Amino acid sequence: MSWRSAGLLISAAVLLAGCQSAAAASSSSSSTRRTNSTTTSTAPAGVGVQVYVTATTDGDTFRAVIDGRSQRIRILGINAPEVRHGSTPEQCGGEAARTALDRMIWHKTVTLTTGAGSDTVDQYGRPLRYVQLGHVDVGLAMIQAGRASEYHPRSAATESRAADYVAAQQVAMQHKRGQWATCTLAQEGKQ
Numbered sequence: 001m002s003w004r005s006a007g008l009l010i011s012a013a014v015l016l017a018g019c020q021s022a023a024a025a026s027s028s029s030s031s032t033r034r035t036n037s038t039t040t041s042t043a044p045a046g047v048g049v050q051v052y053v054t055a056t057t058d059g060d061t062f063r064a065v066i067d068g069r070s071q072r073i074r075i076l077g078i079n080a081p082e083v084r085h086g087s088t089p090e091q092c093g094g095e096a097a098r099t100a101l102d103r104m105i106w107h108k109t110v111t112l113t114t115g116a117g118s119d120t121v122d123q124y125g126r127p128l129r130y131v132q133l134g135h136v137d138v139g140l141a142m143i144q145a146g147r148a149s150e151y152h153p154r155s156a157a158t159e160s161r162a163a164d165y166v167a168a169q170q171v172a173m174q175h176k177r178g179q180w181a182t183c184t185l186a187q188e189g190k191q
Helices: 003-019 022-026 094-105 138-144 162-174
Strands: 049-058 061-066 069-075 109-113 128-133
Touching: 049 069, 049 094, 069 138, 094 128, 094 138, 128 138, 138 162
Parallel strands: 069 128
Antiparallel strands: 049 061, 049 109, 061 069, 109 128
């Protein structure tokens, strides 16, 4: 086992352990305000930009300060169950996913990178970025903990991390981690 693999497994185990109390914490979680202002990074694909995380919106979206402005960032390569938005109900595992991401990156500096050949902005105007916390791939850790699933738009090229993400999801499903233990296909909605 490589040093990196061991680190990712430890990170996933810590994330999974922290998520066990997510249901209790979900009632006290606060949501973030939505704005229409977006500023995308001018960094080329693969070049990291460090940002400070100010809030988590759900299990695959967070707010960070970029170029002096707060904006929403969508984690590239994953899809987490939705939290409640207005009159739209929460999908099974939505609050647990938000809590897991919150515990991992809130009030921390992370590195954002684009994926070669991938869209850089989603349909809602949010920048799409891979997220690294030190040597930890945040998207991969969320999948390993069963708090998100692998996802890339059908129109986008298959990303270099896709095979790792798919393999991690299969393991999380086999071991019934996170949403794979608590949610049925009917409850998962878009999952």
